[in-house]
Amino acid sequence: MNERDEALKELLKRAAGGPTDRALKRDLWPEMRQRLERPPVRVPWWDWALAAALLLCLLLFPATIPAVLYLL
Amino acid sequence: MTGTVEAELEQFTRGEIQAFETLFRGYQGEVYGWIVRIVRDPGAAEDLTLETFWRIYRARARFDPRRPFGAWARRIATNLALEHLSRRRAERPFDDGLPVRPATTPTFDPATGADLRAKVVAAFGELPAKLRAAATLAMIEETPYAEIAEALGISINGVKSRVFRAVRLLRRCLEKRGVRP
Numbered sequence: 001m002n003e004r005d006e007a008l009k010e011l012l013k014r015a016a017g018g019p020t021d022r023a024l025k026r027d028l029w030p031e032m033r034q035r036l037e038r039p040p041v042r043v044p045w046w047d048w049a050l051a052a053a054l055l056l057c058l059l060l061f062p063a064t065i066p067a068v069l070y071l072l
Numbered sequence: 073m074t075g076t077v078e079a080e081l082e083q084f085t086r087g088e089i090q091a092f093e094t095l096f097r098g099y100q101g102e103v104y105g106w107i108v109r110i111v112r113d114p115g116a117a118e119d120l121t122l123e124t125f126w127r128i129y130r131a132r133a134r135f136d137p138r139r140p141f142g143a144w145a146r147r148i149a150t151n152l153a154l155e156h157l158s159r160r161r162a163e164r165p166f167d168d169g170l171p172v173r174p175a176t177t178p179t180f181d182p183a184t185g186a187d188l189r190a191k192v193v194a195a196f197g198e199l200p201a202k203l204r205a206a207a208t209l210a211m212i213e214e215t216p217y218a219e220i221a222e223a224l225g226i227s228i229n230g231v232k233s234r235v236f237r238a239v240r241l242l243r244r245c246l247e248k249r250g251v252r253p
Contacts (some may be wrong), residue, residue, distance in 0.1 A: 005239055008253040009211045012242070015192035016212045020112050022105035028118060029096055032125055036089065 081137035092132075096125055099142060103149050106223065109213045110153040110205050120156055124149040143222065150205075150223045157201035188251065195245035199238055206234035207242070 058065055083091035103124055108117035127148055128135075135144060199207065206224070209215040210231065221228045246253060 004243075004253070008239060008243060008246075011188075011192055011253045012196065012207070013212055015189045015196070016112070016208075019213050020108050021114075022108055024101045024104040024118075024121075025114075027097070028100050028104075028122055028125075029093060031122055032096055033093075035122065035126060036129070 078137050081135070081141060085132050085135050085137055087132060092129060095141060099145055100125070102142060103145050106146055107149050107153050109215065110150070110208060111156055112208065112212075116156060120149065120152050124152055127152070146223045147225060150225075154201050154205055157204055161197065161201060161204075191246065191249040191251050195242055195249060195251075198245045199241055203234055203238035203241065206231055207238035210235045211238075 054068075058068065080091050080094055084095055100121060104117055104121045107120045107124070108114060111117055111120065124145060128145060131148075135141075196204065196207075202224075206220060209220045210217065217228045217231045220231045224231065226234075243253065
């Protein structure tokens with residue numbers, strides 16, 4: 001780094017207030033445990049059926065794609 | 073000792089919560105410490121630490137217990153931190169990533185400094201996430217290039233190049249704002 005770069009580095013460091021405090025202040029395990037115990041999100045079967053029907057419709061009638069995109 | 077660690081990692085890859093908890097407790101500080109250096113926001117760093125371990129847990133079957141867990145975790149954490157910076161830049165283009173907090177180094181003179189700091193912060197916020205992360209780690213946090221390279225998954229020359237580009241871009245952004253460092 002040249003002198004100008006050093007000056008810029010100094011400016012940046014002063015704007016940032018120096019290095020961050022890197023110490024973790026609390027134990028995050030309880031939150032992680034909660035997340036692990038949360039039941040996975042289940043998508044109802046009719047949502048899949050609807051998505052499949054829409055896909056089929058788009059494949060069979062590609063002219064409807066702009067209309068679908070417009071409605072989205 | 074190494075055998076114990078490897079056995080624990082084996083158990084983790086099989087999905088044993090106890091082994092995962094041991095790893096979590098052993099590495100949460102290190103992962104958080106790395107993320108907070110990049111995002112410089114303790115709240116976001118905590119969320120990203122949890123997300124990192126969540127991804128680690130979901131990808132456990134792909135982990136090779138003979139490889140270092142810390143390096144793997146750091147790589148995932150870095151990618152998440154970069155995603156966070158990109159998102160924040162898109163949502164709040166003039167946000168800084170340099171939050172106001174108790175300074176550990178001398179700050180600007182309050183009479184003239186607020187405006188200058190605002191300009192530096194706005195200019196820094198304009199940098200793309202990858203350049204910003206490299207510049208933050210190298211120039212503010214003074215992290216060794218080799219460490220940055222390992223976490224970003226690039227060569228040391230790659231890091232130097234990103235820092236160089238960040239400096240050049242930052243200077244241009246500052247000059248636009250009438251600051252000539």
